[in-house]
Amino acid sequence: xxxxITRVEHLTDDSGEVRELTAxxxxxxxxxxxxxxxxxxxxxxxGKQKAPTKERITIRLSSEVVEYxxxxxxxxxxxxxxxxxxxxxxxxxxx
Numbered sequence: 001x002x003x004x005i006t007r008v009e010h011l012t013d014d015s016g017e018v019r020e021l022t023a024x025x026x027x028x029x030x031x032x033x034x035x036x037x038x039x040x041x042x043x044x045x046x047g048k049q050k051a052p053t054k055e056r057i058t059i060r061l062s063s064e065v066v067e068y069x070x071x072x073x074x075x076x077x078x079x080x081x082x083x084x085x086x087x088x089x090x091x092x093x094x095x
Contacts, residue, residue: 011025054081065080069083
């Protein structure tokens with residue numbers, strides 16, 4: 001355990017803040033199953049996604065729209081997606 005404490009101290013600066021990790025730091029990391037096998041058994045891994053349900057795009061929106069949804073907190077992009085789906089549903093009925 002003393003070895004782990006030394007490693008953690010090595011990753012912090014003089015004030016105790018975690019410093020930026022280097023490629024060397026990352027290379028020294030070990031899989032969670034080696035370090036904490038009991039925790040590794042508890043953590044469930046997400047299965048491979050069978051088919052993408054969403055498409056990654058770049059879109060430019062007015063700052064008013066973005067601010068409105070961001071102010072609603074975490075999950076704002078999902079709520080924006082739902083609002084757009086509602087718009088589509090309403091306009092498909094009208095057509």
